[in-house]
Amino acid sequence: MHMNIPLCDFEGAQWLIFNPNVAPLVYYSHLPILVVSVVLAFFILFKGAKKLPNQILFFTLFSFATWVLLDSIFWASNRSDVIMLAWSLILLFEPLVYIGCFYLLYVLTANRDLSFWVKCFFFVLFIPLIVFVPTKYGLSDFDLASCLAIEGPIALYYTYFVEILTTLIIATYAFYKMIKAPRGSKREIFFLLTGILLLLGAFAWGNITGSFTENWQLGQFGLFGMPLFAGFLVYSIVRFKTFNIKLIAAQALVVFLWVLIPSLLLVQDLNNIRIIVVITSVLIFVLGIYLIRSVKREVEQREKIEKLEKEVERSLEIEKKANEELEKLDKVKNQFLAQTQHDLRTPLTSIMGYTDLMLAGTFGKQTKKTTDVVQKLKGLADGMIKKANNFLDLAQFQLGKSQLKLEPGVSMVTMLEEIKSELDFKADTKHISLTLEKPEHDVLVSADREKLKAALFNIVDNSVKYTQQGGVTISVKSEARNPKSETNLKLEILVVDTGIGLDPQKAKTMFDEMFERSEQAKKVATGAGIGLYLSTQIIKAHKGKVWAESEGEGKGSIFHIELPMN
Amino acid sequence: MIAVDKKSKILLAVFLLLLLGSVLFTYYRTMILLDYEIIIEEPVLE
Numbered sequence: 342m343h344m345n346i347p348l349c350d351f352e353g354a355q356w357l358i359f360n361p362n363v364a365p366l367v368y369y370s371h372l373p374i375l376v377v378s379v380v381l382a383f384f385i386l387f388k389g390a391k392k393l394p395n396q397i398l399f400f401t402l403f404s405f406a407t408w409v410l411l412d413s414i415f416w417a418s419n420r421s422d423v424i425m426l427a428w429s430l431i432l433l434f435e436p437l438v439y440i441g442c443f444y445l446l447y448v449l450t451a452n453r454d455l456s457f458w459v460k461c462f463f464f465v466l467f468i469p470l471i472v473f474v475p476t477k478y479g480l481s482d483f484d485l486a487s488c489l490a491i492e493g494p495i496a497l498y499y500t501y502f503v504e505i506l507t508t509l510i511i512a513t514y515a516f517y518k519m520i521k522a523p524r525g526s527k528r529e530i531f532f533l534l535t536g537i538l539l540l541l542g543a544f545a546w547g548n549i550t551g552s553f554t555e556n557w558q559l560g561q562f563g564l565f566g567m568p569l570f571a572g573f574l575v576y577s578i579v580r581f582k583t584f585n586i587k588l589i590a591a592q593a594l595v596v597f598l599w600v601l602i603p604s605l606l607l608v609q610d611l612n613n614i615r616i617i618v619v620i621t622s623v624l625i626f627v628l629g630i631y632l633i634r635s636v637k638r639e640v641e642q643r644e645k646i647e648k649l650e651k652e653v654e655r656s657l658e659i660e661k662k663a664n665e666e667l668e669k670l671d672k673v674k675n676q677f678l679a680q681t682q683h684d685l686r687t688p689l690t691s692i693m694g695y696t697d698l699m700l701a702g703t704f705g706k707q708t709k710k711t712t713d714v715v716q717k718l719k720g721l722a723d724g725m726i727k728k729a730n731n732f733l734d735l736a737q738f739q740l741g742k743s744q745l746k747l748e749p750g751v752s753m754v755t756m757l758e759e760i761k762s763e764l765d766f767k768a769d770t771k772h773i774s775l776t777l778e779k780p781e782h783d784v785l786v787s788a789d790r791e792k793l794k795a796a797l798f799n800i801v802d803n804s805v806k807y808t809q810q811g812g813v814t815i816s817v818k819s820e821a822r823n824p825k826s827e828t829n830l831k832l833e834i835l836v837v838d839t840g841i842g843l844d845p846q847k848a849k850t851m852f853d854e855m856f857e858r859s860e861q862a863k864k865v866a867t868g869a870g871i872g873l874y875l876s877t878q879i880i881k882a883h884k885g886k887v888w889a890e891s892e893g894e895g896k897g898s899i900f901h902i903e904l905p906m907n
Numbered sequence: 908m909i910a911v912d913k914k915s916k917i918l919l920a921v922f923l924l925l926l927l928g929s930v931l932f933t934y935y936r937t938m939i940l941l942d943y944e945i946i947i948e949e950p951v952l953e
Contacts, residue, residue, distance in 0.1 A: 347945045393909040421945065425937040433929060448909060457914050464922055471925045475932040482944040491946070 347421045349488035354417035363416050371413045378406035380596050394448050401441030408434045421483045428490045432474050432500050436467065438544065439507040442537045446511060450518050450530055466506070469499055501545075508541050595629035678736055685729040692722040731875050734795075745789040745882050753784040753832065757815055760798050768805050774812030775805060784819045784832050786906055788883055793904075796876035797834065800887070800900050803873060804838035811839025811897070819906060830906035837899045843891035848898070852877040852887050880904070 354360040382402035389395040408431055415427040440463050447455050473479055473495045482491040490496075515534035519527050599622075696719040699707060707715065761777045768775035786793075804813045818833045843851065852873065880887045885904040891897065936942045 346941065391908065393911060421943070422938050422941055425943055426934060429933045429937060430930060433926065433933075452909065454909050454911050454915065457912065457918070460915055460918055464918060467922070468925075471929040475929055475936050477943075479933075480943065482946050484946050484948045486947045490943075 347483065347485055349419040349421070349424075349485060351419050351488075353419045354414075357423075358410070358413040358417045360417035360419075367413070367416045371409050371416075375406055375409040375413070377596055378402045378409065380592075382406060384592065393454060394445060397441060397445045397448060401438055401445060404434045404437040404441060408438065419488065421485065421488075424488065425480055425483055425490055428496075429474050429479050432479055432496050433470055435544075436470060436500060436503040436507070439504045439511075439541060440467070442541060443507055443511045443514070446515060446533060446537055449533060450515075450522075463507075466503055469495065470503070473499075504541070504545060508538070508545075511537060511541075592633055595625075595633055599626060599629060678733060682729075682733050685733075686726065689722050689726045689729065693719060693726070696722065731799075731872050734792075734875055745792060747787050747789055749787045750785045751788045751790050751793070753786055753817055753834070754779055755783075756790070756794050756797065757817065757834070760794065760801050761815065763798070764801060764805050767802075768813065771805070771809070773805070773808050773810060774814075775801075776812060776814045778814060778816035780817045780819065784817055784906065786832060786883075786904055788904070789879075792879045793883060796879035797902065799872040799876040800836055800902065804836050804840060804898070804900065808838045808840035808897075813838040813840075832904045832906050834902040834904070835899060836902070837897070839897040842894045842896040843889060843898050845891055845893060848889040848891045851889055 351362045352360065379402075382399050385395050385402070386399040411427040411431045411434065415424055415431070418424050418427070444455060473493075476493075478493040478495045480490040480496055481493045483489075484491060511534070515530060515537075519530050519534075522530055696715050698704060699715045700712065700719070757777055761775055764775055801813065801815060814835075814837045816835045816837070818835070819830065877887050880902060883904055885902065887900070887902050890899045890901070
């Protein structure tokens, strides 16, 4: 079959690409680059087959690798048909590298796919190549003397037109992006552009010089642009963080060196240093493995740190949003409180005012029955105002809106005397005693006078309310927790009553939450239980404690209020 | 992740088919038909 195929005047190739007649420079410039391109292409595809930039880089590198392989076949073969086929296919795959580079640059910088119409433009630009490369317009004849094909207009002009046009589009687009890009991104685009232009420049150098000077040996040097391109591309893609390229870069570099250094053995003129090349290859192999491992470890650590950083950022974002929501909610609550305060107090104050006027005779003399009813109404309205105040104070405390206005030197004896005098009438009405056992010396505390007085009043009032016989005794004890330090002095107020008493279990927790009164307590007096809970909140706000003791129902209660004296 | 629309996928499929057709036709022309002229150009002597 080979009898009819015209052959060039040198020995045929083995395995398509190996021929002793081919200058070592050709292998030196092709084989390592072919291996690196194929490894890099498949590695990138393996790392993210579904990611568009990975797919584009795969096709670009694959087209480049195909070009290098076809070029190697072209150099080694002596068969005119094989050379014609390889050369023709080179014409098809070469512009694909250029178009792939533009596509990759666009996707990486714009972070989106090219528009359909731009793709159509490149499709139409490529159609003449698809149509005419298999014809005489691609390669017309074959010159057996030089063992080269004779290029037709498509090979001589149109391929280069496509390549130059694409390069110009790349340069223009990159220039536009660099102007528009924020300061930090300019560098990334510059490196990506430089890498791509280096590759395309190096690529075009070999082809154009070969086509126009027919010195194809000179074109071999162009392929050495490939490692430069790879370096720049790798650096820029690391900056774009599109692939886990730091690792890929290390691996590609090592594979490149593994192939490059032993490939020197193919150069026949290097007999004298063959042993050095072998030793270098072994060293490069060992160091390469070490380098890959180190970079892998570093990359993993960096990824972990980045992941943690992202998590922290996300948490901060959530916290910020939650705070904003809380602030909004707080505003609504404040408005609600203010409105409720107004709505509850205003009508009650009016009722109080009118009942006072009725009792004072402003609306004429009332019958005894009417006066009694009005008195009861006044008492109920008074109770309602107190409950409303307690409820609102408690709500403010729970919302943390009620701030204590601490003043030093508040006399506890004076405060308790005032409370006693305010409750004396109530105790007298119930025919029970109310006693204040004063200490030898007055006890001074730092307190919000009004609020602390209200808290203590509630507790004493509670004892008076639930005591039917006997009485209530208030006493004050002050002691030093640590005699050497005045700062640890504490004060204890005891309110001892002979009232209905408490279940000892309930007594322990009665200040922890809104207290649910016993059936007996409900019979004795009315109340919502807010007062004691509010007292607890106020005392706690003074860094104090409050608790109750009782031996059981019907056996009276002791209320302890402990406050720091400083 | 950057999404590729359906029209682009169809365009790519058409492009790859045409490219494959072109490659196969080139193979047929050069390897089977041997449809090219053989010439022997004399080297230019300076």
